[in-house]
Amino acid sequence: MARGDVCPICGRSDLEPHEIAGEGRVIVWTTIHVPPTRYADEAPYTVAIVELEAGLRTMGRLTGNAGRELGAHVRLRRVDPDRGPMFEAVESDAPRAESL
Amino acid sequence: MRDVSIAGVGSTSFGKLPDNGIVELATQACRAALDDSGIPRERVQALYLGNFIGERLADQGALAPIVARRLGLDGIPATKVEAACASGGIALRHGYLTVTAGIHDVVLVAGVEKMSNISTGDVTAALATAxxxxxxxxxxxxxxxxxxxxxxxxxxxxxxxxxxxxxxxxxxxxxxxxxxxxxxxxxxxxxxxxxxxxxxxxxxxxxxxxISDGAAAAVVCTADIARRYTSRGVRILxxxxxxxxxxxxxxxxxxxxxxxxxxxxxxxxxxxxxxxxxxxxxxxxxxxxxxxxxxxxxxxxxxxxxxxxxxxxxxxxxxxxxxxxxxxxxxxxxxxxxxxxxxxxxxxxxxxxxxxxxxxxxxxxxxxxxxxxxxxxxxxxxxxx
CATH class of the missing domain: 3.40.47.10 (Thiolase/Chalcone synthase)
Incomplete structure (x- = not known):
C-alpha cells in the first residue's frame, strides 16, 4: 500500500502511515541460488514473506542463516533503499521491543 | 455470439534456435498455421500476437505490425498482447472474442519469444518484471x-x-x-x-x-468458414x-x-x-x-x-x-x-x-x-x- 491507494476493505483513499513494531513470523522463505543480474554477487541469499502485527504481510530479505523455517520469529533491521525490508532472526524469543 | 473454430495451427520447434530471430520465428509459425488451415492469407482480417519480453530480450517492439507485414498482411489491425506468460492465452482470447462478436471472420493468433541468446541472469531479471x-x-x-x-x-x-x-x-x-x-x-x-x-x-x-526460443500460431475463424476449408477444425467452446x-x-x-x-x-x-x-x-x-x-x-x-x-x-x-x-x-x-x-x-x-x-x-x-x-x-x- 502507498499513499493515495484505495483501502481494499472499505474503499477509502485517505490513508495515513501508521507506525508498527517491526517483528513478525516467517510465512514462507526461499534461498535464491540463481539471482537476477543486479544481485549476481549476493547469491545465495534468502527472501521471506513475513507476517507482522495485525496480519500485515511483506516480502523482505532475511539476513544471516538463522530463521529459515516456517514460523521463525524475525524482526526488521532496516529498510535498504534498493532491496527494501531487511529482516533478521530473533535468536531468543524475547518480548517484542524494537519498533520501526 | 457466433460459433468459433480453429481452422489450422502451426508451431516452430521449441528450444535453442540460434538461426532464427524473433520476427522469423513468429512468421514461420503463422505461415504454418495458414497452410494447415487451407484459408488464403488474404482472408485474414486481424493479427493478435502474444509476446512478453521482446523489447527487453530481442530489442524489438512494434512486433505485431512487423510480423503482419512479413506475412503480406499490411494494413490489417495488428496487436501485441502482453500479460507475462499468459500473453499467448490472452492473444487467443482476443482473437476468439472478435470472431464470436462478429467483428472479424478470420483472424490470426500467434505467440513468440526469443530468449536463448541471453544470459540466465538477464533472463531471470526480465521474467521478474512480471x-x-x-x-x-x-x-x-x-x-x-x-x-x-x-x-x-x-x-x-x-x-x-x-x-x-x-x-x-x-x-x-x-x-x-x-x-x-x-x-x-x-x-x-x-x-x-x-x-x-x-x-x-x-x-x-x-x-x-x-530457457527457450519458439513461436506458435492458430487461425481462428467462424465455424462455418472453418468447415468450408478443412475437415480438421477444432471448436473453441x-x-x-x-x-x-x-x-x-x-x-x-x-x-x-x-x-x-x-x-x-x-x-x-x-x-x-x-x-x-x-x-x-x-x-x-x-x-x-x-x-x-x-x-x-x-x-x-x-x-x-x-x-x-x-x-x-x-x-x-x-x-x-x-x-x-x-x-x-x-x-x-x-x-x-x-x-x-x-x-x-x-x-x-x-x-x-x-x-x-x-x-x-x-x-x-x-x-x-x-x-x-x-x-x-x-x-x-x-x-x-
Missing amino acids: GDEWLEMRTGLTFPGAFAMVMQAHMARYSTSREQIAAVSVKNHDNGAVNPKAQFRKPTTIDQVVNSRFVAEPLRLFDCPP ASGQGSGPVALSGMDDLTSFPATVRAASEAFGQAGLAPGEIDVAELHDCFTIAELVATEDLGLVARGDSGRAAEAGETAVDGRLPVNPSGGLIAKGHPVGASGVGQVYDLALQLRGEAANQVAGARIGLAHSMGGCGAAATVHILARD
Missing part, C-alpha cells in the same frame, strides 16, 4: 523463488512430498521425449529431479522449464480469463491462484461442462508445483490431492486425466510469450487425433495459461468439431 517490483522483486525474489514459496506452502499445508512434486517432472519429460517439437527429448528419474541443483530452495533445476494479486504477500492462500479459479469457472460455465468431462489438458506447468496447483484450481483433482494424483499416474497419457502430453512447458520448452498458443497447437493435434502422445478418444480439451505468480490466467475449452 512481479511487483516495488513490493517484492527488488528484494531479489525471482520467479523460481516465488514458486519455491508456493511449493513450500503446498508441502506444509497438504503434506505434499518432494517425490510427488518430482513425479510431474518425470511425467512431463517422458511425454516430451516423444514430441518432435520439444526442447528436452530425454526421460528423467525421480532421483535426478530431487538431486538436481537448487535454483531457489526448495525448487531445483529439474522442477523448472528451460469457451474462453475464460481472470486476474489476481501480482504480489505474493497479497495472496490470501499461497496454494491457489484466484485468476485460474475465475477463468475456469467462466469457461466451464460457458461450455456447460464439468471438470470431469475434460479428456486431455495442457496446463501452465512453469514449475512442477504450478502444474499441481493448476490441477486443483481447475477442479480436475480435489484440493491437496494433486501430488498423490501425479505420483499415482492419474495425469499420465494413459491415466484418468492426461495432463501435458506435449511435455508441458517443463520438457517441451517455455518461450514465454508463445507458450499459451503452443498449448493450443498441441491440444488441436490431440483433438484431431494427430498428436505424438495421442490420448485415445480425446474429444474435449482444456488449455490453461498463467502469467506471473497468478497475476493473469486464461482457460480455453476446445472440442473436436
